[in-house]
Amino acid sequence: MPKHPIYMDNNSTTRCDPRVVEAMLPYFTEKFGNAASRSHAFGWEAEAAVEEAREQIAAVFNAGPKEIIFTSGATESNNLAIKGVAAMYKKKGNHIVTQATEHKAVLDTCKRLERDGFQVTYLPVDKYGQVHAEQVREAITDKTILVSIMAANNEIGTVMPIQAIGKLCKEKGVLFHTDAVQAVGKIPLDVEAMGIDLLSLTAHKVYGPKGVGALYVRKKDPRVRLEPQIDGGGHERGMRSGTLPVPMIVGLGTACDLARREMPEESARTFRLREKLRTGIMGKLPETYLNGHPTERLPGNANISFAYVEGEGLMMGIKDVAVSSGSACTSASLEPSYVLRALGVGDELAHSSIRFGIGRFNTETEVDAVVDLVTREVSRLREMSPLFELVQQGVDLKTIEWAAH
Amino acid sequence: MPYSDKVLEHYNNPRNVGSLDVKDAAVGTGLVGAPECGDVMKLQIKVNPATGVIEDARFKTFGCGSAIASSSLATEWLKGKTVDEALDIKNTQIVEELALPPVKVHCSVLAEDAIKAAIKNYQEKQEVVEAREPAAVG
Numbered sequence: 001m002p003k004h005p006i007y008m009d010n011n012s013t014t015r016c017d018p019r020v021v022e023a024m025l026p027y028f029t030e031k032f033g034n035a036a037s038r039s040h041a042f043g044w045e046a047e048a049a050v051e052e053a054r055e056q057i058a059a060v061f062n063a064g065p066k067e068i069i070f071t072s073g074a075t076e077s078n079n080l081a082i083k084g085v086a087a088m089y090k091k092k093g094n095h096i097v098t099q100a101t102e103h104k105a106v107l108d109t110c111k112r113l114e115r116d117g118f119q120v121t122y123l124p125v126d127k128y129g130q131v132h133a134e135q136v137r138e139a140i141t142d143k144t145i146l147v148s149i150m151a152a153n154n155e156i157g158t159v160m161p162i163q164a165i166g167k168l169c170k171e172k173g174v175l176f177h178t179d180a181v182q183a184v185g186k187i188p189l190d191v192e193a194m195g196i197d198l199l200s201l202t203a204h205k206v207y208g209p210k211g212v213g214a215l216y217v218r219k220k221d222p223r224v225r226l227e228p229q230i231d232g233g234g235h236e237r238g239m240r241s242g243t244l245p246v247p248m249i250v251g252l253g254t255a256c257d258l259a260r261r262e263m264p265e266e267s268a269r270t271f272r273l274r275e276k277l278r279t280g281i282m283g284k285l286p287e288t289y290l291n292g293h294p295t296e297r298l299p300g301n302a303n304i305s306f307a308y309v310e311g312e313g314l315m316m317g318i319k320d321v322a323v324s325s326g327s328a329c330t331s332a333s334l335e336p337s338y339v340l341r342a343l344g345v346g347d348e349l350a351h352s353s354i355r356f357g358i359g360r361f362n363t364e365t366e367v368d369a370v371v372d373l374v375t376r377e378v379s380r381l382r383e384m385s386p387l388f389e390l391v392q393q394g395v396d397l398k399t400i401e402w403a404a405h
Numbered sequence: 406m407p408y409s410d411k412v413l414e415h416y417n418n419p420r421n422v423g424s425l426d427v428k429d430a431a432v433g434t435g436l437v438g439a440p441e442c443g444d445v446m447k448l449q450i451k452v453n454p455a456t457g458v459i460e461d462a463r464f465k466t467f468g469c470g471s472a473i474a475s476s477s478l479a480t481e482w483l484k485g486k487t488v489d490e491a492l493d494i495k496n497t498q499i500v501e502e503l504a505l506p507p508v509k510v511h512c513s514v515l516a517e518d519a520i521k522a523a524i525k526n527y528q529e530k531q532e533v534v535e536a537r538e539p540a541a542v543g
Contacts, residue, residue, distance in 0.1 A: 347441035402439035
């Protein structure tokens with residue numbers, strides 16, 4: 001057994017790569033200048049580091065360095081992209097198209113805009129969690145100013161057909177934003193080939209520090225304009241004021257550079273480990289279901305429902321493994337994951353789901369240990385489950401009149 | 406969310422997991438909760454008809470650690486109590502014993518419901534038995 005605990009929740013956050021930390025360190029101490037100071041060497045040094053980071057980030061998705069706007073993270077990037085476009089283009093139209101399984105940073109931003117008079121279409125997803133370009137085509141009206149569809153889902157790992165959607169948006173002359181937080185460094189992205197106008201990313205999902213992110217804002221064909229959401233010194237082409245956190249930006253730049261260079265091998269490796277985990281668990285345990293798309297999914301993500309076992313109860317049994325559950329037993333609402341619900345996964349199986357997120361630092365030994373532990377615990381909890389017992393007795397659970405509480 | 410030591414202890418070493426014969430007249434079965442809510446408890450008691458004392462109690466639970474611990478604790482408390490005494494078990498006592506946080510209070514409520522449902526089932530069975538007996542004699 002490897003040393004405890006095992007971190008397998010890389011869709012939530014990732015450990016900072018030591019190479020990233022090493023690159024950041026001098027910018028806390030000797031290279032502490034303000035990147036906006038034009039009058040001395042301290043400022044020039046900081047500015048040079050920031051410009052290098054812009055290039056490293058832009059190179060990940062074939063953008064130009066001047067198209068990168070630094071933010072505090074993807075939540076801010078999503079807010080800036082959507083609210084910034086809404087405010088800037090409101091004379092042109094008041095309609096936004098997004099989809100049901102977006103991150104709350106997109107959904108709640110859209111909900112706020114609805115209260116301010118905007119119309120938002122939340123497209124449903126299919127059973128794999130995908131939205132299709134045809135749905136977007138049907139939703140676009142002459143009032144549509146923005147389409148916001150994520151590149152890959154954080155819970156179920158499903159990759160969206162963003163190239164088809166981006167192409168359609170170009171055709172219709174509508175701006176296209178994608179929340180690419182989960183996709184950056186995991187799957188190939190290209191803002192030109194995919195017709196992306198705005199792209200959100202964050203450092204801490206790609207082995208960088210928490211508290212820094214970026215928004216790609218297209219400069220030409222078309223030149224995207226945004227109403228700033230934070231006023232001040234006019235940094236970042238006036239789109240996002242605030243002194244740049246140079247060490248964090250160096251961290252984001254280095255993390256992106258490593259991700260770009262190492263993605264082919266790394267994604268192949270995490271995919272292989274993910275498949276070992278998935279087939280290991282699902283081969284040993286009957287009545288387990290993979291949530292999300294079977295093939296078009298992030299290489300490291302496996303979201304599995306274990307029938308007759310509640311997710312939070314299972315997490316307690318595998319407490320030495322850090323994972324997430326779609327069960328919301330801890331929340332006051334008792335409602336399970338809205339993402340799994342949108343796929344049409346029944347509430348019972350949503351409560352039984354566990355998200356495994358394999359990343360750069362996971363090992364094969366860890367995967368083997370997790371397969372053993374999960375198999376053992378699910379079997380133990382099924383022996384303790386009244387639902388499992390009823391099914392063993394041949395009872396169809398749907399015929400029982402449950403008292404919802 | 407951190408769990409109390411008592412919840413962990415019951416979760417890791419649950420007491421009285423299992424099933425009693427539902428057809429036995431001395432056995433009362435309660436099945437409460439719903440799979441779509443993420444909690445289902447089955448709680449059973451076996452009562453000595455002569456003394457009215459609960460001689461055995463078993464449970465099976467689909468739910469989080471706190472739900473498993475609440476039902477495990479309930480079976481422990483039920484054994485040796487009379488049916489009337491068992492009806493006095495309150496969810497607040499379970500909350501206190503297991504140091505459940507507010508978001509987990511519903512687990513204790515479900516355990517109390519399960520106790521009440523098992524007793525009700527037992528009592529209904531007794532009424533049927535009593536109703537049948539004179540007929541059998543006659």
